[in-house]
Every structure is written in C-alpha cells, then in structure tokens.
Amino acid sequence: MSIRTENIKYIYSEGTPFRTLALDNVSVTINQGEFVGIIGHTGSGKSTLIQLFNGLELPTEGKVEVDGTIVGKDKKELKLIRQTVGLVFQYPEYQLFEETVAKDVAFGPMNLNISQQEIDFRVKEALELVGFNYNKIKDVSPFELSGGQKRRVAIAGVLAMKPQYLILDEPTAGLDPAGRNEIFNQIKKLHEESKFTVVLVSHSMEDIAKLVDRVIVLSKGKIHMEGSPKEIYSQAEELEKIGLGIPQTASIVRELKNRGFNIKQDILTIEEAKEEILKEVRRRNV
C-alpha cells in the first residue's frame, strides 16, 4: 500500500505567457506507515505535489497511484481517493464555519451516506485523536478557541473521514511555539499510536529534523535530494543553495567542527549535541 507518482509533470496556465512548469518529472513513493517530510523553497512545487496525491489536481503528464488505483482514470473513484488521502491545507482554521466544534467535524462524514450513529462515533473518535475531551469541546464554538486548538479541530475534520494517509501543508504556520508543539505532539501520536501514514510539508527545518523518518527535498519542481534527516541536514551548503537551511543545533555542530572541535557531524537535536559536547570537554579535561 502506497502513494506513488511516476514521472509526473504539472503545468500551470498552459498556453499563456505565464506558463509555469510546477513539477518536472517527479517520481516519489510514500509507503504506508512512513512519516515523510517535504521541504523546498516557496514555489518549489510542494503544495502542487500534495494536491496531486489526492486527486485535487491531476498531472499534465505521468501518473499518480493510490493503493494501486490510478488517480483520475475513473472519476467515480476520486471521491474514495480523497477519503483515503486526507489533506489538511494551510491555515485550515479559516475553513471552520459551523456553530459548534462537533457539527464542524461532522460536516465531512455527513456527506458520506453513513448512519447518524456512525457519524457521531467518528466525530468523537476524531476529536479524541487530536487530544480533546469530547464532552468538554463538542458544544463549544470553534471561533472561541485558540489558534492551536482551531487547527486541531480542522485536523479532526479530516480524520473523521477515516483517511489512511494524512497530509499536512504547513500545519503550524503562524502559531506560537507552544501551539507548534501542541500540534506536533498530536501528529506524532497519530503516527506512532494510531499508525497513520503522515506527510508533513514544512518550512521549519527544526521540526522536520525532529519528527520525520525520511525527507524529500524539492527545488524548482524537481526532486533535489531524498534521505533520512541526518543525511539531508549534513549537506548544509547544498540546502542553502536552494533556499533552505539547517536546524540551529546542526549549525552549532558544524561551526564547532569547522573550528577543530572534535565532534561528529550528524547531530540534529539539543540533547545529542549536549552529550557529544560534554564528551569532548571531559576528554580534554582528563
């Protein structure tokens, strides 16, 4: 089970002076159970790629397959594909509109032709999956919630559709650090405990380094690199060249190394940096 794209091209505004090749020969696979990060400069094609994953857009050339079904071949299957691949857009809280949190989360499943009992069950389950106490939150107006809470409600709305894959486009943009941690802890739990396959698009190198198993780097519509966070973030110059960066901890380690401090290169977390620095300092003092 996987999402696969094969040599896809995506062209915007074909036949006009604004013709843009947004994706150029992109082949990627998202395997079930993975936690994949997608990074890339603004306009690198990240958002286009994830919209192709669930058939919101169809490729100009090449094909996208979700669990073996070719996306867009049969229009009737699109609905099912959009359910299987849940997409959480940027600033999803702008899409909240109902009077209560429970009604808002129920909106998607209500369109699915399932029983009221099943809808209620899904709403409760989805809200609990994103860390809410169902009874306390269900009758609250979504507009009274904090930024982080609103986003969690919006994510619950997608989870209530029972997707296999959860795709999030910049889920923490505009949130304060506490809100950011709140969202990421929930996403981590969804992946680890509820076994969702997660694809995270983010500009925060720190968060990608902390969370994902595999990173896909896009640049100008092409796949530039692919690998584990340690492999990717050890290539600082390369990333800077394409408009990205490395987590601050990785910059500290790199600078230490450049100045002759004896430390290994592939460190991404504060905890690990601390241990390695202490090791070297203690070795020197002995």
Add this chain to the structure above:
Amino acid sequence: MIEYIIKIDNVKFKYDKNSSYAVNGVSLNIKSGEFTAIIGRNGSGKSTLAKLINSILLPTEGKIFVKGMDTSDDSKLWDIRQTAGMVFQNPDNQLVATIIEEDIAFGPENLGVQPEEIRRRVDNALNTVGMYEYRKRPPHLLSGGQKQRIAIAGILALNSECIILDEPTAMLDPSGRKEVMETLKKLNAEGKTILLITHYMDEAVQADRVIVMDKGNIKLDGKPKEVFRNIDEIKKYGLDVPQVTELAQELIKEGLKLPPDIIDIKELVDILCQ
C-alpha cells in the same frame, strides 16, 4: 531629550463590551531608530497593540502618541498611518496592482504626490529592498520573500519613519525569512524605526530590544540577552528560546562554566573552542 516616536500610556483595549481586555494596561515608549521585537503567544495582545499604534483600533482607555500625534484624533489618521506603516502576515493580501512599480506607486499617488517625485520614491524604495530589476513584473510571479519586500517598499515610498510588521515571515521559507530580516536590518541602519512582531525567536534575537507580552501585558522588556536568559519564564508564556541558548543552559546544568545569556552560535562556539 530622548525622542520617542511611539508613546503608549497605560492603554487598555477590548474588542467588545463583554469580552476581557485584549490589551490590559500597556505602557511603552519606543525611541526613534530603535529595532524592537515583540513576542508572545497567540492571543497575547501583540497584533492588537500593533493595530492600536496604527490607529486601525482605538484604545478603550489610555492614549497612544505616534510622533506626538494622538491616535484617537481623527484628523491625524492619515499622518499617523504614513508615519507608521504596517506590513501584514500574508503577502498575497496586500499587493494591489498588476505591475510591481504601480503597486509601490499606489500609496504616494493617493497622497497626491507629484509624478516626478513618485518616480523618484518608487525607484528609491525598490533599490532599497533590492527589487529594482523586477519593477515591470506582475507581483504574483514573485516568491513570498520578494512579495514581502515589495510590501515593505510600498511603505518606504510613503516616507514612513516607522515600519510595523505583524509576523511578516510566518508564511516564508528559510531564505525568504532571511531576505526580510536582512532588509529590516538595513533599513534600521539607515535610521528607520522597526517594530517586528514574530513567533521566531531567532529573529527576535537580532533586534535591539525584545518585549514579551502575555495576557495583554508586557512581561519582559530588555536587550535580547537579558530577556532570553529567563528560559523558564519564557516557556511559561508559551514561547521558546533559540536552540543555542537552550543548549548553553543544558551544558551549564552539567557543570560547564558558560555565561547564562548566550544567544548566538558564534559566542558559544568561541567559548567552547578556547
């Protein structure tokens, strides 16, 4: 005598009668030429405060003066907004024209500035933000960082002395963020007063002064080094410190002798490599 471009005197504000105060008794003076960063969790009152300074909102209690002008004085509205221009979070919501140089000319045109003077201001503004060569292009083909630089240029063309930015980098990639920060530092060096609201701690450390807001009040106010050494307090307000500060404090806990107020990488590396 010190010249304060913004004087906020015990200001309270609520959005409607029955809600609680979004800004609850803030007093703050900002010197002309200062680069101030305001940080605080969502809902702490930062954006409300910015809108009060720009006279988009009026204080429920207290007074705000921008270059001596009372923000609740209707007749001064346009002068105030010209003195203190605002840049918002979403670059796509603030560009109005189909060609970049026309977008920047929009402000001065509305002020009735003479055409030759507009031309001069537009060219200057574009050069300052490093976007002159893009002047004939449509804004929607720019990257996010470029769009924000155009929004900043639009304010420069109004000859604003002070630029207030409400999370201008929230939607940008790392290089876009860097572009915007470098532009702001350059403008500050040329004498502009900068008030930057941000959720990125690594941006706040680059300011002269950092103000921490929580629940409508100012909790901490000082140089970045003075503010960020209070890790526990900062985390209590839903914020974070730069990773380098956190790493330094972790190392101190393990017995290393380091200053408690390290905020940049070079400083930590210098000490460790001695």
